[in-house]
Amino acid sequence: MQVTLTVNGQERSAEVEPRLLLVHLIRDDFALKAANVGCDTSSCGACTVLLDGESVKSCTVLAVQADGSSVQTAEGLAPEGQLHPVAAAFRQEHGLQCGFCTPGMVMASVGLLKTNPNPTEQEVREGLEGNFCRCTGYHNIVQAVLTAAKAGVDSPSVSALHPGVQA
Amino acid sequence: MRTFRGAVKNNPMSILGTRVLRTEDPAFLTSGGVYMDDLVDERLTGSLYATFVRAPIAHARILDIDISAALQAPGVVAIYLSGDVPLADRRPPSPTFDKAMVQPLLAKGKVRYVGEPIAVVLTEEKYQGEDAAELVMVDYDALPAVVNPRLSADSVKLFDDAVSNQVGTFGSADDFDPDFFADCEVVFTHEIVNQRVAVASMEGRGGVSVWGEDGRLTAWISNQGAQGSKTALAAMIGIPADQVRVITPDVGGGFGAKFGADTEHGIISWASRELGRPVRWVETRYENLLGMTHGRDQVQTITIGGKRDGTILAYRLEVLQDVGAYPRIGAILPSLTRLMTPGTYSFKTESRATMVVTNKTPVGAYRGAGRPEATAAIERAVDFFALSVGVDSAEVRRKVLLPKFTEPHTTSTGAKYDSGDYETALNLACKSIGYDELRREQAERRARGDVKQLGIGVACYVEITGGGAESGAPHENATVEVHPDGTATILTGTSPHGQGHATAWAMLASDQLGIPIDKITLKWGDTDLIPEGGGTGGSRSLQQGGAAVQKASIELIELARERAAELLEANPEDLQMDTSIQGLKVAGSPGAQVTLAELAAKERLFVRSVFTAPGATFPFGAHIAVAEVDTETGHATLKRILAVDDAGTILNPLLFDGQRHGGIGQGAAQALLEEFVYDEDGNPLTASFADYPFLSATEVPSYELVTMETPTSYNPMGAKGVGEAGTIGSTPAVQNAVIDAVAHLGVRHIDMPTSAQRVWRAIEAAAAGGASASGGTVGSGGIASPDATATGIASHSTPDGKVSTPTSENEAI
Ligand code: FES
Ligand code: FES
Numbered sequence: 001m002q003v004t005l006t007v008n009g010q011e012r013s014a015e016v017e018p019r020l021l022l023v024h025l026i027r028d029d030f031a032l033k034a035a036n037v038g039c040d041t042s043s044c045g046a047c048t049v050l051l052d053g054e055s056v057k058s059c060t061v062l063a064v065q066a067d068g069s070s071v072q073t074a075e076g077l078a079p080e081g082q083l084h085p086v087a088a089a090f091r092q093e094h095g096l097q098c099g100f101c102t103p104g105m106v107m108a109s110v111g112l113l114k115t116n117p118n119p120t121e122q123e124v125r126e127g128l129e130g131n132f133c134r135c136t137g138y139h140n141i142v143q144a145v146l147t148a149a150k151a152g153v154d155s156p157s158v159s160a161l162h163p164g165v166q167a
Numbered sequence: 168m169r170t171f172r173g174a175v176k177n178n179p180m181s182i183l184g185t186r187v188l189r190t191e192d193p194a195f196l197t198s199g200g201v202y203m204d205d206l207v208d209e210r211l212t213g214s215l216y217a218t219f220v221r222a223p224i225a226h227a228r229i230l231d232i233d234i235s236a237a238l239q240a241p242g243v244v245a246i247y248l249s250g251d252v253p254l255a256d257r258r259p260p261s262p263t264f265d266k267a268m269v270q271p272l273l274a275k276g277k278v279r280y281v282g283e284p285i286a287v288v289l290t291e292e293k294y295q296g297e298d299a300a301e302l303v304m305v306d307y308d309a310l311p312a313v314v315n316p317r318l319s320a321d322s323v324k325l326f327d328d329a330v331s332n333q334v335g336t337f338g339s340a341d342d343f344d345p346d347f348f349a350d351c352e353v354v355f356t357h358e359i360v361n362q363r364v365a366v367a368s369m370e371g372r373g374g375v376s377v378w379g380e381d382g383r384l385t386a387w388i389s390n391q392g393a394q395g396s397k398t399a400l401a402a403m404i405g406i407p408a409d410q411v412r413v414i415t416p417d418v419g420g421g422f423g424a425k426f427g428a429d430t431e432h433g434i435i436s437w438a439s440r441e442l443g444r445p446v447r448w449v450e451t452r453y454e455n456l457l458g459m460t461h462g463r464d465q466v467q468t469i470t471i472g473g474k475r476d477g478t479i480l481a482y483r484l485e486v487l488q489d490v491g492a493y494p495r496i497g498a499i500l501p502s503l504t505r506l507m508t509p510g511t512y513s514f515k516t517e518s519r520a521t522m523v524v525t526n527k528t529p530v531g532a533y534r535g536a537g538r539p540e541a542t543a544a545i546e547r548a549v550d551f552f553a554l555s556v557g558v559d560s561a562e563v564r565r566k567v568l569l570p571k572f573t574e575p576h577t578t579s580t581g582a583k584y585d586s587g588d589y590e591t592a593l594n595l596a597c598k599s600i601g602y603d604e605l606r607r608e609q610a611e612r613r614a615r616g617d618v619k620q621l622g623i624g625v626a627c628y629v630e631i632t633g634g635g636a637e638s639g640a641p642h643e644n645a646t647v648e649v650h651p652d653g654t655a656t657i658l659t660g661t662s663p664h665g666q667g668h669a670t671a672w673a674m675l676a677s678d679q680l681g682i683p684i685d686k687i688t689l690k691w692g693d694t695d696l697i698p699e700g701g702g703t704g705g706s707r708s709l710q711q712g713g714a715a716v717q718k719a720s721i722e723l724i725e726l727a728r729e730r731a732a733e734l735l736e737a738n739p740e741d742l743q744m745d746t747s748i749q750g751l752k753v754a755g756s757p758g759a760q761v762t763l764a765e766l767a768a769k770e771r772l773f774v775r776s777v778f779t780a781p782g783a784t785f786p787f788g789a790h791i792a793v794a795e796v797d798t799e800t801g802h803a804t805l806k807r808i809l810a811v812d813d814a815g816t817i818l819n820p821l822l823f824d825g826q827r828h829g830g831i832g833q834g835a836a837q838a839l840l841e842e843f844v845y846d847e848d849g850n851p852l853t854a855s856f857a858d859y860p861f862l863s864a865t866e867v868p869s870y871e872l873v874t875m876e877t878p879t880s881y882n883p884m885g886a887k888g889v890g891e892a893g894t895i896g897s898t899p900a901v902q903n904a905v906i907d908a909v910a911h912l913g914v915r916h917i918d919m920p921t922s923a924q925r926v927w928r929a930i931e932a933a934a935a936g937g938a939s940a941s942g943g944t945v946g947s948g949g950i951a952s953p954d955a956t957a958t959g960i961a962s963h964s965t966p967d968g969k970v971s972t973p974t975s976e977n978e979a980i
Contacts, residue, residue: 031207034199036419038369039452043856046369075198087196091188094825097665099195100202100369100419125864132856134369134420135665137832137893138864140825 003067007032008076016063023047023058025066026073034074034103038132045131048104048111049073055111057104057130074103077110086110086148095144097135105131109145118149183678183884186821190685191669200417203373203389204449210377210385215244217435217448218296220286220303221457222278225314225526225849226325227307229276229285237288237302242295245442246288246303249273252437254403257430259494264335267328268524270493272403272430278307279325279492280526281851282457287434289446312526312849316466316489319523325492326524334494337502338519347517348481351472355555359547360918361540363464363489363843364836365859366533370419371455372429376436377445384436385412388428391421392662392702393692396428403433415692418664422833423532424459425664426496426704431458456854460497461843462533464489465504465540469548477558479514479567484544486520490530497530498522503537503631509578510545511589511627511787512567516579526849532704534833535891538630539898546626546899547916554910559606560625560903561597565590568627584629584785585879585887592811592875593627596789599873600809605793613911618799622908624792626900632706632814632888633881634783641780643701643708645715647676647723648773653749653764654686657719658775660700661712662691665829666890667822668708672716674819675884679720680763681746706888709818711780714882719776723763726774727751731761734769784879784887786814790896792835794904798912801927803905805835805867812892813875816885823889824872830893831870836862837894838901840920860920909933 004013007030014029026032026049035058038046047058050072058071077084083091086109096102105128112119112127119127124145125138133141194200234246249271256269274285286303290296313322319332348354375387384404390396393413401408418425431448439446450458466487473479486505490498501520508518553563569576571588578584597603602623609621633641646658657672673687690696701707724744731751732739737759742751750762766772793807810827817823840860844852853859878885898919905921906914913933917925 027204033201033205034197036199036202036370037204039856041452041855041857043861044369044452074196078197083193083196090196091192094189094821096192096195097667097825097829098369098418098420099191099200099665102195103199106196121869128864130863132369132861132863134367134422134833135829136825137828137830137835137870138862138867139828139832139870142864142869 001064003063005066005068006070008072018062018064020063021059022061022063022066025063026058026071032073032075036100036104038100043132045108046101046104048107048131050107050111053114055108074106077106084110085151086113089144089148089151093140093144093147095136095141101131101133105133105141109148112145113149119145121146181678182674182684183818185819187670187674187684187819188821189667189670190673191667200419202370202417202419203387206375206387206416211375211445211447214375214445214447215289215291215442216293216296217438217446218288218290218300219284219431219454220288220300221454222274222281222283222285224278224307224309225281225312226310227278228310229274229278229305230308231306232286233304234286236304237299240295240299240302242291243299244289244291245438246286247273247438248286249275252434254433254437255405257403259334260496260499261335264494264498265329265333267326268334268494270430272433280528281849282454282528283492284431284434287438289438289442314525314527314845314847314849316487316523316525319525325526332524334490334498334522334524336519336521337505340519342519343483343517347483348470348472351480352474353556354470354472355551356468356470357551357916359467359469359544359916361463361465361467361543362919364462364533364841365456365843365853366422366424366459366462367456367859367861368420368422368424371450371452372425372431372459373449374432374435375445375447376439378440383410383412385414386432386436387414387416388432389418389425390415390662391418391425391664391704392700393694394660394698394700395426395702397694399427400432400436403428404436412693412695415662421664422534423462423536423704426532426702452856453854456859457528457851460495460531461491461528462530463540463837464530465501467540467544469544469551471548471552473552475556477553477556477563477566479512479549479552479563482514482516482545482548484508484516484518486518488520488522489525489527490522491527492524493529494522494524495529495531500532500537504541506580506582507538507541507631508545508580510542511569511587511629512545513569514567527845534830535630535894536705538891539834539895542626542628542630542895543899543902546903550625550903550906551915554915561593561602564593564625564627568593582631583782585782585881586877587629587785587787588813588877589627589629589787592787592813593789595873595875596791596809596811599811600791600807600871602791619795619797620908622794622796622904622906624794624900624902624904624907625789626896626903627789628896629785629787630892630895631783631785632891633710633780634705641707641711641783642777643711643715644699644775644777645712645719646773646775647716647719648771649680649682649723649763649767651764651768653682653762654688655680655682657687657689657716658697659689659691659712659716660697660702661708662700662703664703666703666708666826667819668712671709671713671819671822675713675717676720679717679724681749706890709886710784710882710888711778713818713886714884715776715778717883718778719774722776723772723774727763727766727772730766730770734761735759778882780881782881784815784881786812786887786889786892788812788875788892788896790900792897792900792904794901794908796905796908796926798909798930801923801925801930803839803908803921803923803926805839805901807868807871808835808897808900809871809873810893810896811873811875812889812896813877814889814892815879815887816876817874818884818886826889827872827893828870830891831897832862832867834894834897835867835901838898838905838919838921840866840922842920
């Protein structure tokens with residue numbers, strides 16, 4: 001079957017089997033490898049992307065179901081060489097270590113802040129309950145989302161390349 | 168503002184000790200890391216995919232394997248069974264272990280745990296492998312499964328040629344002093360379980376193998392140290408190590424379970440040679456939860472005695488280690504548990520360990536690897552004693568903590584603690600969390616009989632980091648090179664997978680050379696480029712790998728000084744390194760200078776150094792947890808956790824605290840939720856993320872960190888390791904807090920994980936009368952009498968004849 005999606009602002013098409021999951025369409029057919037597969041039970045959130053603006057676990061959606069939709073992945077969050085404010089906050093607060101959960105975590109956070117721009121700590125924790133991280137103990141991830149909320153997600157992007165130093 | 172207290176620092180504006188954001192982050196936050204399943208490489212064109220057929224039954228003889236249908240399935244290129252693969256079985260990891268306990272790379276004659284690889288299916292496409300694997304028909308003759316390690320010794324043997332199911336021992340009961348508790352007024356003994364947990368790194372295991380025309384193997388492995396993986400893989404395939412090149416992609420977490428190489432890597436490498444094509448394998452989560460080594464899994468019997476005033480005099484630890492179906496590194500770890508038996512205390516200790524096989528996934532290293540088990544045991548024992556004699560748990564500890572020392576202190580087990588100040592750590596933790604205030608609130612809630620009771624859990628810890636070099640003193644190498652364009656490259660034998668070495672190692676070089684950290688590239692994990700290295704584990708990286716980078720940078724300046732002297736026709740002694748110009752200047756003659764980049768343009772400018780440490784270092788600290796327990800449902804909530812951690816001088820507080828957070832999260836997870844569970848037939852009940860209670864963000868609070876910095880003299884930076892400390896301190900603190908919340912109801916112990924059901928049962932049992940509540944049932948708690956406990960666990964609890972405790976000790980304090 002033929003599917004056509006808008007992926008990070010570009011129209012993309014592929015010939016797919018009916019059983020193909022959206023996460024595999026994105027990773028294997030469109031070669032966008034930021035979203036990861038961390039489980040086989042839709043539990044971990046490593047595969048989270050925005051589908052028509054809402055964060056979803058892309059392993060819970062069939063590629064054919066996403067036909068005609070718009071998908072945003074970590075690769076498409078900010079222009080080349082820049083970090084999206086939420087991504088910048090993850091860096092600022094050291095909300096990532098091995099990075100495996102990170103693209104999903106960032107997309108889930110972007111989705112969370114869209115629906116609740118000023119969450120409490122508890123709301124952040126509840127909002128990210130479906131995204132697992134083995135490295136950070138969640139502390140700095142929660143801080144990153146709160147920092148991003150404070151800065152406002154519409155604040156100017158932070159340059160990706162400057163290794164900020166802060167005493 | 169932090170000051171960097173290391174001995175070697177030449178720049179007053181030094182970057183060292185400051186909060187530096189990670190240079191590696193932008194890539195992770197945009198295109199994402201390049202993990203095993205993301206690899207795109209020319210050499211992998213035409214790859215086959217490997218799918219393993221795994222045992223669905225814990226213990227059985229294999230009568231027949233029929234692959235005929237599977238061979239007809241679309242895309243199948245080959246299917247191999249044990250008999251097809253002429254690779255030697257893996258021997259046990261110690262010559263003292265039962266030599267019959269060998270691990271075949273594919274099950275041979277028998278399967279010994281659910282998930283054991285039986286066959287490998289090679290297909291053109293990945294999904295074809297899953298379909299074909301289902302068509303492999305195996306006929307089994309089921310054997311009784313050995314699940315309970317306490318009964319393993321007397322059960323059906325897993326290995327026909329082994330003496331029994333006992334792998335080996337560390338120490339023996341004969342070494343125990345029959346009068347060990349003779350001077351004690353009260354003695355308590357209890358069995359506690361340090362449960363089996365899944366390592367569950369977010370990225371599972373995986374590998375790709377391809378053979379070159381030169382007959383060499385190139386293997387990409389998701390690992391924690393390419394050089395160790397190379398040695399392990401070469402040994403499995405039976406070729407010289409220099410015929411293997413291991414390359415490490417980005418690694419999505421390891422936590423101890425990705426050292427070396429697994430049997431699957433041996434199989435895909437052999438299959439790749441056999442078929443003349445690259446072979447890829449990336450495991451599913453189901454495979455990961457069964458195939459990656461598990462962590463912990465000790466049954467511990469603690470016996471602790473002392474005076475009624477709360478002075479502890481003697482402590483004995485007996486460990487029964489469940490190693491799973493094959494002795495891997497997990498069978499060695501009880502020796503570390505024994506080494507760390509005394510913890511932070513001055514009272515006498517003795518210990519021994521027995522390792523047995525069961526029909527479960529093999530046990531390996533998991534964040535802390537043998538040391539969290541020691542700390543959990545002694546901190547639980549100390550709290551058990553405190554609760555039982557009715558003396559405050561912080562006070563009981565203060566009476567027996569080793570006094571501050573700056574010269575190495577050798578314990579009765581032979582551990583040489585480099586430096587320590589345990590009481591300051593404990594007092595700082597108490598003060599920072601408001602200990603007295605919390606105790607007051609606890610007393611009020613108890614007096615009111617609130618449904619939600621408060622528990623305060625204390626844990627002091629000391630642990631060992633940076634030990635365990637294969638031969639000789641612990642060491643690591645680094646190469647630093649400055650390029651003509653003013654950038655620099657560092658090669659390291661460590662293997663970052665989240666720890667931030669690219670930033671940290673660059674900071675160390677930048678401090679010496681003045682080159683900004685974003686102009687410094689770190690390379691690791693390619694054994695042709697970096698043939699030697701110890702990888703990242705055991706919290707060793709900064710104190711050895713970082714120290715090597717610093718040493719190489721300093722030596723590079725010396726090399727540059729000689730060359731600059733020649734060039735500028737000056738005395739080497741008159742040349743000064745000036746980081747602001749990233750070069751050397753002649754003192755007193757303005758303009759006479761040369762940059763490192765200019766020197767590099769004339770001749771390659773690089774130095775390789777090896778840093779050797781005098782020994783392991785022993786970070787320490789105190790954690791205090793506050794838990795709230797609903798006494799009607801048994802549900803425990805972790806409200807606060809405060810950690811005082813002293814791992815010597817801090818290089819980058821951002822990374823330092825990140826390591827602590829991660830460790831605390833995993834420790835709290837073990838105390839509160841996580842357990843890998845098998846039924847009585849050895850069937851895993853938690854082999855997916857839908858069933859395994861993986862910690863999520865809602866189950867922990869934000870963590871409160873307080874820092875101490877007592878430099879070690881074992882490296883010029885003064886740094887010890889911090890990667891595992893969080894796990895080691897937090898686990899017993901959280902467990903103790905949950906128990907403390909219901910201690911006034913008569914509960915003395917609840918095994919981890921302290922699930923609502925267990926807590927509730929412990930409360931009920933205590934209400935029904937502590938002694939009868941024991942029955943030896945694991946996890947039912949509420950016991951303070953050695954007589955009561957001994958009944959249920961007679962084979963492993965061996966309190967000597969002198970043990971006696973009035974039953975009144977069972978009553979609520
Ligand atoms: S891979 Fe989608 S939730 Fe785990
Ligand atoms: S950063 Fe490693 S799993 Fe989250």
